[in-house]
Amino acid sequence: MDKRSEQKAKTRIKLINAALELSSTKGFAALSLREVAQAAEIAPTAFYRHFRDMEELGLSLVDEIAVSLRRLLRNARKNSEAKDLSSLTRFSIETFIEYVNENANLFRLLLGERQGASDTFRAALRKEIDLFVVELSEDLDRLAVMQNQKLRHSGYAAEAIVTIVFTIGAEALDLPPFKQEALKIRIVEEVNMILRGARETSRVKTKR
Amino acid sequence: MDKRSEQKAKTRIKLINAALELSSTKGFAALSLREVAQAAEIAPTAFYRHFRDMEELGLSLVDEIAVSLRRLLRNARKNSEAKDLSSLTRFSIETFIEYVNENANLFRLLLGERQGASDTFRAALRKEIDLFVVELSEDLDRLAVMQNQKLRHSGYAAEAIVTIVFTIGAEALDLPPFKQEALKIRIVEEVNMILRGARETSRVKTKR
DNA sequence: CATCTCAGTGTACATACGTAAACTCACTCC
DNA sequence: GGAGTGAGTTTACGTATGTACACTGAGATG
Numbered sequence: 184m185d186k187r188s189e190q191k192a193k194t195r196i197k198l199i200n201a202a203l204e205l206s207s208t209k210g211f212a213a214l215s216l217r218e219v220a221q222a223a224e225i226a227p228t229a230f231y232r233h234f235r236d237m238e239e240l241g242l243s244l245v246d247e248i249a250v251s252l253r254r255l256l257r258n259a260r261k262n263s264e265a266k267d268l269s270s271l272t273r274f275s276i277e278t279f280i281e282y283v284n285e286n287a288n289l290f291r292l293l294l295g296e297r298q299g300a301s302d303t304f305r306a307a308l309r310k311e312i313d314l315f316v317v318e319l320s321e322d323l324d325r326l327a328v329m330q331n332q333k334l335r336h337s338g339y340a341a342e343a344i345v346t347i348v349f350t351i352g353a354e355a356l357d358l359p360p361f362k363q364e365a366l367k368i369r370i371v372e373e374v375n376m377i378l379r380g381a382r383e384t385s386r387v388k389t390k391r
Numbered sequence: 392m393d394k395r396s397e398q399k400a401k402t403r404i405k406l407i408n409a410a411l412e413l414s415s416t417k418g419f420a421a422l423s424l425r426e427v428a429q430a431a432e433i434a435p436t437a438f439y440r441h442f443r444d445m446e447e448l449g450l451s452l453v454d455e456i457a458v459s460l461r462r463l464l465r466n467a468r469k470n471s472e473a474k475d476l477s478s479l480t481r482f483s484i485e486t487f488i489e490y491v492n493e494n495a496n497l498f499r500l501l502l503g504e505r506q507g508a509s510d511t512f513r514a515a516l517r518k519e520i521d522l523f524v525v526e527l528s529e530d531l532d533r534l535a536v537m538q539n540q541k542l543r544h545s546g547y548a549a550e551a552i553v554t555i556v557f558t559i560g561a562e563a564l565d566l567p568p569f570k571q572e573a574l575k576i577r578i579v580e581e582v583n584m585i586l587r588g589a590r591e592t593s594r595v596k597t598k599r
Numbered sequence: 600c601a602t603c604t605c606a607g608t609g610t611a612c613a614t615a616c617g618t619a620a621a622c623t624c625a626c627t628c629c
Numbered sequence: 630g631g632a633g634t635g636a637g638t639t640t641a642c643g644t645a646t647g648t649a650c651a652c653t654g655a656g657a658t659g
Contacts, residue, residue: 187656191606210507212421215646228648229607236647291506298503298561299418305565336580343581346558347551353506357513372544373551377581380588395626399636425616436618437637444617 195233197223199247202240203288211241211296238301245307248293252315255282260322268330269375276348276370280363283352294353312349316341323381333383340381347373403441405431407455410448411496419449419504446509453515456501460523463490468530476538477583484556484578488571491560502561520557524549531589541591548589555581 201222205214216237220227234240259278263271283290297308320341327334334340351370355363409430413422424445428435442448467486471479491498505516528549535542542548559578563571 185657187604187606190656194606206507210418210420212418216648217646225606226608227646228609228650231648232606295503295506298499299414299507339577339580339584342559342577343551343555343584347554350554350558351550369547369550372547373585376547376551376585376588378588380584380586393627395635398626402636423616424618433636434638435616436620436639439618440636 191232194223194225194229197225198230198233198240199243202244203247203292206244206295207288207291210299211244211292212300238303241296241300241304242307244289244292245304245311248289248308249311251286251289252311255279256315256318258282268326268378271326272374272378273371276352276367276374279348279352280355280367283355287356290353291356294349312345316345319345334381335383337381340377343377344374347377399440402431402433402437405433406438406441406448407451410452411455411500414452414503415496415499418507419452419500420508446511449504449508449512450515452497452500453512453519456497456516457519457522459494459497460519463487464523464526466490476534476586479534480582480586481579484560484575484582487556487560488563488575491563495564498561499564502557520553524553527553542589543591545589548585551585552582555585 198219202211202214202219205219205222214237216230217227219237219240220230234243255278259275262274262278266274293308293311296304297312298305300308316338320337323334323337323341327337348370351366351373355366358366406427410419410422410427413427413430422445424438425435427445427448428438442451463486467483470482470486474482501516501519504512505520506513508516524546528545531542531545531549535545556578559574559581563574566574
């Protein structure tokens with residue numbers, strides 16, 4: 184590869200990381216172009232060689248989130264063979280919390296900017312989350328078949344699960360490791376609740 | 392009441408509303424003292440007669456959210472007599488969506504600043520949400536008794552429900568009214584899923 | 600090798616920021 | 630009714646912001 188464009192790519196990454204780093208403490212909306220440039224160790228005006236403005240940088244961050252989420256999904260699937268649903272749930276959530284810890288800044292951005300940010304920004308994030316929900320929904324269906332069970336509207340179940348896991352999981356970010364254990368249990372419990380509720384019981388005990 | 396402090400209270404409210412208004416588009420963290428003062432139609436330096444800095448204003452906004460949430464809960468309860476659980480769920484969620492629409496800015500702040508903001512800010516919001524969860528949890532218990540049912544860990548159920556309702560409900564903010572109907576159905580469906588999963592079935596079908 | 604390209608720099612400017620200080624003047628209070 | 634109070638204003642400051650413009654110099658190109 185070009186030595187020139189290689190160097191450019193490097194600074195671009197420096198900018199992205201700087202923005203990620205800074206946004207985790209004060210929120211992306213509060214970042215200034217200059218402070219990002221400074222953190223990336225370039226002159227303010229060099230910023231424009233990479234992005235038109237802060238909004239465009241923001242969209243690149245969303246891309247970053249997107250590939251990161253896909254990696255997460257891929258990893259979770261790879262290790263999900265030949266397990267029963269309950270230990271699979273537990274395992275997936277551990278994978279997830281691990282991911283959250285490793286990508287704290289990305290994750291903070293993902294959740295923090297769902298509200299508040301610009302329309303473009305918000306829409307881009309929504310799209311990524313929806314995609315994640317769809318994938319999980321398909322996994323749930325696949326799994327139900329494998330286990331000879333029926334789920335009703337796995338779509339709703341998936342959305343509910345993603346909402347819970349993402350939102351409660353975000354709290355892990357501010358917690359010391361030893362407290363994260365309790366959090367995991369809470370999440371597992373709640374996800375199981377949803378799965379139980381989604382399961383089509385062979386004969387439901389109706390009161391009347 | 393004092394004519395003087397009456398006037399002061401009025402400007403204070405103007406400041407709070409201005410901040411609320413502005414924060415809904417760009418996020419609270421991105422607000423400057425000067426623009427809030429300008430929106431409230433006072434000189435920038437008069438801001439200090441009311442708050443030490445923007446952080447203190449923020450905490451007042453959280454207070455505003457707190458009383459607003461309590462009002463919501465009170466209203467929902469007042470109209471919840473003599474209903475079965477499923478229509479009660481539906482009704483509560485309609486009340487909630489109505490509330491969200493009427494307090495759009497407060498609500499955006501509540502959700503948007505859960506991440507991102509300062510520690511004090513975040514902690515204050517967390518406290519309010521937790522309180523809400525506790526109240527809902529008690530309501531669930533009370534209801535279960537009334538209907539002669541058993542719930543397991545209503546606490547988890549309440550947390551899951553609040554998370555779902557708040558997060559998905561927040562999407563209503565960006566939706567035209569005619570699309571909000573579909574959203575309500577989604578929420579109702581997911582909440583019912585959780586409630587079904589939380590219900591202690593008289594005899595659980597265990598595999599082994 | 601001469602020339603071109605372009606990521607990054609340095610300087611400059613208008614504008615917005617937070618806040619200190621000294622002020623005004625409608626009000627409260629004795 | 631005269632003194633004191635305090636919400637709000639005006640002026641002023643040092644600092645940070647976004648961005649235009651002219652530049653440099655290492656690396657690509659023919």
